[in-house]
Amino acid sequence: MTISPVVRTAYRTCPLCEAGCGLEIGLDATEQVVRIRGDMDDVFSHGYICPKGSTLKQIHEDPDRLRKPLIKKNGKHVEVSWDEAWEAVRDGFAKVIEKHGRSSLAVYLGNPGAHNLGAMMFNKTVVQSLGSFNRFSASTVDQMPKHVAAGFMFGTPVTIPVPDLDHTDYLLLLGSNPYASNGSVCTAPDFPGRLEAIRTRGGKVVVVDPRRTRTADEADEWISIRPGTDGLFLAAIINVLYADGLVDVGDHVRSNVSGVDELGAELATFTPELVELATGISATVTRRIAHELAAAPTAAVNGRIGVNTVLFGSVNAWLIDAINTLTGNLDKRGGAMFALPATGGPNTRGTSGTGNGFRTGRGASRVRKYPEVLGEFPVATLAEEITTPGNGQIRGFITLAGNPALSTPNSDALDGALSELDFMVSVDIYLNETSRHADVVLPPPSQLQRDHYDLLLLQFAVRNVANYSEQVLLIDEGQPDEWEILAKLGGVLQTLDTNIEPSVIDDIAIDALVQGAIKTSSSNVYGRDAQDIIQQLNATGRRGPARMLDFMLQTGPYGAGFGTITDGLSLQKLLDNPHGVDLGELEPRIPEILRTTTGMVELCPSEFRADLARLFDSINEVDETQMLLIGRRHLKTNNSWMHNINVLTKGNVHCTLQVHPDDARRLGLSDGSNARVTSRVGTIDAPVEVTESIRRGVVSLPHGWGHDVQGTLMRVAAKKAGVNSNVLTDSEALDPLSGTSALNAIPVVVLSLD
Numbered sequence: 001m002t003i004s005p006v007v008r009t010a011y012r013t014c015p016l017c018e019a020g021c022g023l024e025i026g027l028d029a030t031e032q033v034v035r036i037r038g039d040m041d042d043v044f045s046h047g048y049i050c051p052k053g054s055t056l057k058q059i060h061e062d063p064d065r066l067r068k069p070l071i072k073k074n075g076k077h078v079e080v081s082w083d084e085a086w087e088a089v090r091d092g093f094a095k096v097i098e099k100h101g102r103s104s105l106a107v108y109l110g111n112p113g114a115h116n117l118g119a120m121m122f123n124k125t126v127v128q129s130l131g132s133f134n135r136f137s138a139s140t141v142d143q144m145p146k147h148v149a150a151g152f153m154f155g156t157p158v159t160i161p162v163p164d165l166d167h168t169d170y171l172l173l174l175g176s177n178p179y180a181s182n183g184s185v186c187t188a189p190d191f192p193g194r195l196e197a198i199r200t201r202g203g204k205v206v207v208v209d210p211r212r213t214r215t216a217d218e219a220d221e222w223i224s225i226r227p228g229t230d231g232l233f234l235a236a237i238i239n240v241l242y243a244d245g246l247v248d249v250g251d252h253v254r255s256n257v258s259g260v261d262e263l264g265a266e267l268a269t270f271t272p273e274l275v276e277l278a279t280g281i282s283a284t285v286t287r288r289i290a291h292e293l294a295a296a297p298t299a300a301v302n303g304r305i306g307v308n309t310v311l312f313g314s315v316n317a318w319l320i321d322a323i324n325t326l327t328g329n330l331d332k333r334g335g336a337m338f339a340l341p342a343t344g345g346p347n348t349r350g351t352s353g354t355g356n357g358f359r360t361g362r363g364a365s366r367v368r369k370y371p372e373v374l375g376e377f378p379v380a381t382l383a384e385e386i387t388t389p390g391n392g393q394i395r396g397f398i399t400l401a402g403n404p405a406l407s408t409p410n411s412d413a414l415d416g417a418l419s420e421l422d423f424m425v426s427v428d429i430y431l432n433e434t435s436r437h438a439d440v441v442l443p444p445p446s447q448l449q450r451d452h453y454d455l456l457l458l459q460f461a462v463r464n465v466a467n468y469s470e471q472v473l474l475i476d477e478g479q480p481d482e483w484e485i486l487a488k489l490g491g492v493l494q495t496l497d498t499n500i501e502p503s504v505i506d507d508i509a510i511d512a513l514v515q516g517a518i519k520t521s522s523s524n525v526y527g528r529d530a531q532d533i534i535q536q537l538n539a540t541g542r543r544g545p546a547r548m549l550d551f552m553l554q555t556g557p558y559g560a561g562f563g564t565i566t567d568g569l570s571l572q573k574l575l576d577n578p579h580g581v582d583l584g585e586l587e588p589r590i591p592e593i594l595r596t597t598t599g600m601v602e603l604c605p606s607e608f609r610a611d612l613a614r615l616f617d618s619i620n621e622v623d624e625t626q627m628l629l630i631g632r633r634h635l636k637t638n639n640s641w642m643h644n645i646n647v648l649t650k651g652n653v654h655c656t657l658q659v660h661p662d663d664a665r666r667l668g669l670s671d672g673s674n675a676r677v678t679s680r681v682g683t684i685d686a687p688v689e690v691t692e693s694i695r696r697g698v699v700s701l702p703h704g705w706g707h708d709v710q711g712t713l714m715r716v717a718a719k720k721a722g723v724n725s726n727v728l729t730d731s732e733a734l735d736p737l738s739g740t741s742a743l744n745a746i747p748v749v750v751l752s753l754d
Helices: 053-061 082-100 111-115 117-129 144-154 191-200 214-218 230-243 260-266 272-279 283-295 313-326 379-387 411-418 482-495 502-518 530-538 544-554 571-576 612-621 640-644 661-667 715-719
Strands: 008-013 022-027 033-038 070-073 076-079 105-109 135-137 170-174 204-208 221-223 300-303 396-400 423-427 440-442 463-466 581-585 627-632 657-659 674-678 683-690 698-702 746-752
Touching (some): 022 053, 082 440, 117 502, 191 214, 204 283, 230 612, 260 313, 272 283, 272 612, 300 313, 379 411, 530 544, 544 571, 640 715, 657 674
Parallel strands (some): 105 135, 105 396, 170 204, 204 221, 396 423
Antiparallel strands (some): 008 022, 463 581, 674 683, 674 746
16 A cells, blocks of 8 residues: 655644643645654654554544435434424424523533633633533542542642652552553653653552552552442541651641641541451551651652542542652652643632632532532432433533433433423534434544633643643534534524624634623733734634633633733743643742642531541441442443544453453453343443453453444444443442442342353
């Protein structure tokens, strides 16, 4: 096969996971992509690339990727014009609103939106146009506990400390497998290489996980823990820090931390000896880890999916940052630090060092009365909100780049509920297990046809950088950009008029941004003339997310301020630097980032103290004979929509039930045999993989599979369908503080089918 020569090179940041790696994309004379490799000059990733990044060409060219809108007619989806699709959207929602009112509308925001500039800017237009509080997202099957912990401790939900990987001497990872995930809520290209660098310079990496993951294999030490008991282990570490006189928050933050004595008193009973049978970790190991953290010149503790998606997810997130604080590693080089993103954020605006604090419960779900968190309800309650009659019952539904029929708890129940809706719209590039229920599917352009900037993810970066990517390929004729789809969808929802133009919504949005900034005393454009700023923005000819991003960059911490600051950041500066702009290492930011009402780091918030009794009671609830199910992910197939790319699913990617050899013998299972797994809410059958890499009493299934339903158009995925682990996830098992589903530590019964 002859490969055409490269005649044009484009640079962009990979949008497929949180690492933010720079890509070098070669195109031939016909504007076909002929090569994708790591950008050696990228200021953040320095040429690193994982298997996913090189597949943007395959995703763009995937024949199953939707190019035109679909409308369901006589039970089947057919392609239609955009005009016909918009008329169907208007008519469908008009009927629902007329019959049931706007309180019957709901929206779900999927994971890909966090990696998408257009969605980050304009999803809120759809949400705000609903006229309903029925808002759900992937956050409550992912990272919401970290937001809740950060909110109560530091004042805003995005003030999340990240491990300063490039300088730490000791890293303790819990429930995190960056060799597969590339990092999560911790943006770090070549996360594996950064871990290896810790060990090369004489540091230590310790992994706590029920499974011996690839990350655990490469670490200095693997500590096997019983799923769901991480909070007990963390509490015991803190207990040792106090009991052995090892607590020292450090002079650099001492005057800014509140609750040190209170936390010690609250955890006085959580001794290593008391929790060792529950956690499966000996008291000797727990004490040693506590002493190692305290003795290390610098140390950082970090946890992710495995400790967030359990019944104590928020408590776990809190205790992790409590350890970082008590060992003197909060806001310290080599410890847990805070990024300063180029576009700013809640902890760069307003009065420095104090604020309104954080709260939840400004409403409750209709059926089970779960409290609101960050303006949304737990997605685990979505099915019942659709199927339970009464005022406010969901009858009209929108999904924005998500597949909750696979990714959320008790999936069979939600799948059935979606079929009962009066009207549904999906914005998605695929006809998947969720969008197959939609009456209208609105497809955005491919990732190569959109501009990109990691607006959210750079809030959690291990180095301050900024990198903007222009679209590599032109949008197909007649295809609206994603931001235009979202803006028009919001406009149609609000006005029930298809004549609304996205440009009108865009102008309203940019005007609101400018007006807000010129009235904020901390802004570098405070008191400026709004029309002068808008004229400068419009002079570039940019619209949509690009214009809004330019404004955010110019008014951000490094911003040019529309001529005020020489050599300050603007979108043009990023365009002039296609490999990105390096803004420097993480620097101490306390107290200026704090937005708590007290202006202090709240080390022992009342909300978490109240949940410690439940944690203590869990010690006696551990049943050593109970099999527990945990999830896992593969490097090449992090999310369900990546399963339709042949190059990512071929080879050693298998949807198997991992079982320890001792359990396999006891249960009559063998490698390649079939097992039936049953939880309180469902049953699945899966092929068995016998491996010593998993703890006894624990089994593991990968997340996001189950592509064997009718009505989808994902032919590659269907050939390697796998089973949906979330059929087993219990929609009643939630972390009460965040509403996050317990996707891990699920009690199950495993039986042999052979």
